[in-house]
Amino acid sequence: MAHHSEFPSSDIYTVPFYVFNRFPADIGLAIMTHCSPHDLVQLQMTSRSLYAFLGTHKHLWAAAQANVGLPPVPIVEAGGNRSAAACAVFIFTGGACTWCSKFTPAQPFSFVFRFRACSPSCLKLLLSDVSLYVDKSKTYEDFSWGRWLPRSKLHSPFNVYSKRDIKYADRERQQAINIDNHSSRRDPLGIPHRTVAQLNEMCLKRARSRDALTEHALRLVSWQTEYFKLKATVSRANYDFIKLMSAVEGKKAQGILRTPKGTALFQAFNRDLTKLTFTVWLENRALMFAQLGCMLDGVFPVGAVGRPNDKLRCSYCPRLIKVKGMADHVVDKHPDHDPDTIPFIQKRDEKHCPECPSSKRLYTKRGLKDHKLNKHSTILLSKE
Ligand SMILES: [Zn+2]
Numbered sequence: 001m002a003h004h005s006e007f008p009s010s011d012i013y014t015v016p017f018y019v020f021n022r023f024p025a026d027i028g029l030a031i032m033t034h035c036s037p038h039d040l041v042q043l044q045m046t047s048r049s050l051y052a053f054l055g056t057h058k059h060l061w062a063a064a065q066a067n068v069g070l071p072p073v074p075i076v077e078a079g080g081n082r083s084a085a086a087c088a089v090f091i092f093t094g095g096a097c098t099w100c101s102k103f104t105p106a107q108p109f110s111f112v113f114r115f116r117a118c119s120p121s122c123l124k125l126l127l128s129d130v131s132l133y134v135d136k137s138k139t140y141e142d143f144s145w146g147r148w149l150p151r152s153k154l155h156s157p158f159n160v161y162s163k164r165d166i167k168y169a170d171r172e173r174q175q176a177i178n179i180d181n182h183s184s185r186r187d188p189l190g191i192p193h194r195t196v197a198q199l200n201e202m203c204l205k206r207a208r209s210r211d212a213l214t215e216h217a218l219r220l221v222s223w224q225t226e227y228f229k230l231k232a233t234v235s236r237a238n239y240d241f242i243k244l245m246s247a248v249e250g251k252k253a254q255g256i257l258r259t260p261k262g263t264a265l266f267q268a269f270n271r272d273l274t275k276l277t278f279t280v281w282l283e284n285r286a287l288m289f290a291q292l293g294c295m296l297d298g299v300f301p302v303g304a305v306g307r308p309n310d311k312l313r314c315s316y317c318p319r320l321i322k323v324k325g326m327a328d329h330v331v332d333k334h335p336d337h338d339p340d341t342i343p344f345i346q347k348r349d350e351k352h353c354p355e356c357p358s359s360k361r362l363y364t365k366r367g368l369k370d371h372k373l374n375k376h377s378t379i380l381l382s383k384e
């Protein structure tokens with residue numbers, strides 16, 4: 001029986017980014033004009049020299065944006081970090097859900113308010129008046145220090161603001177007042193140190209930038225609609241390609257797509273609206289097959305979670321067991337191990353009783369409490 005002590009990773013198979021440093025500059029440049037904004041962000045992070053190079057060759061960012069149809073980033077007096085790189089990161093590398101702060105690979109869904117949601121329930125909350133303020137009394141429309149607040153009129157006759165923006169503006173203002181009053185109280189949010197006069201000046205700059213930023217945000221909305229359509233088309237073509245190549249090689253497409261390399265390729269090419277090619281397949285098939293072989297042998301990559309019918313190698317003996325039967329197997333054969341924490345198996349809300357090692361029964365938190373009280377509590381007995 002083959003035993004894989006280590007899951008094959010990309011590092012030993014694929015060409016690392018630093019090869020760019022070895023190319024003559026003009027070849028590097030020629031390659032980079034075909035990059036997506038996401039590629040350039042990745043590239044920028046690989047070395048200090050590439051960071052500097054991409055900083056001075058602004059046209060590469062323009063080309064990358066054009067490659068995925070992104071509208072150019074406006075040049076404004078104030079608006080936070082709105083460089084092409086920051087915009088690419090914001091759109092393509094995922095980020096914290098605006099509601100619950102959990103990381104999500106999802107693109108933002110509101111560019112005016114810079115909202116991102118990790119789930120339908122967070123999305124609902126972000127679109128409700130828990131997060132949005134419909135300004136019926138026109139408080140912020142011409143508010144001396146709120147003129148810059150991003151606003152939307154899309155679904156209402158009134159301006160709609162993000163409550164997060166209003167809260168931030170309030171706290172920023174309060175800190176400036178504290179600073180003017182020589183109070184040492186500082187906002188824990190880490191708001192920049194500004195006096196009221198400095199903040200007023202900043203707010204004026206932001207107000208002057210507001211229209212350009214709103215326009216850019218609206219252009220991003222139409223870009224995104226088009227992008228998702230194109231992405232769906234490219235994804236279908238790439239899926240068909242993987243299905244065809246897998247069939248040619250006698251593998252299952254679903255298996256190939258579940259390997260870390262297969263997943264990464266599929267997602268990267270779809271994201272960059274690029275079709276997978278035979279060359280790409282040839283460059284990556286060895287790694288994908290090695291990974292697939294491992295997974296069919298019941299060894300999964302670090303961090304992966306098995307599906308109920310996946311066969312997994314038991315952590316304590318050489319047997320292959322279906323994910324859904326693994327907990328029972330551990331109870332039966334390895335009573336000294338915890339059946340509730342097994343690698344590659346999703347942790348459940350329901351748990352086994354640690355004091356009944358031969359029981360396969362699962363309890364809810366509440367149920368386990370009751371069970372322990374009934375079966376393992378000595379306090380109850382002593383009362384009688
Ligand atoms: Zn969330």
Ligand SMILES: [Zn+2]
Pocket residue numbers: 314315316317318319329330333334
């Ligand atoms: Zn076992």
Ligand SMILES: [Zn+2]
Pocket residue numbers: 353354355356371372375376
């Ligand atoms: Zn028990």
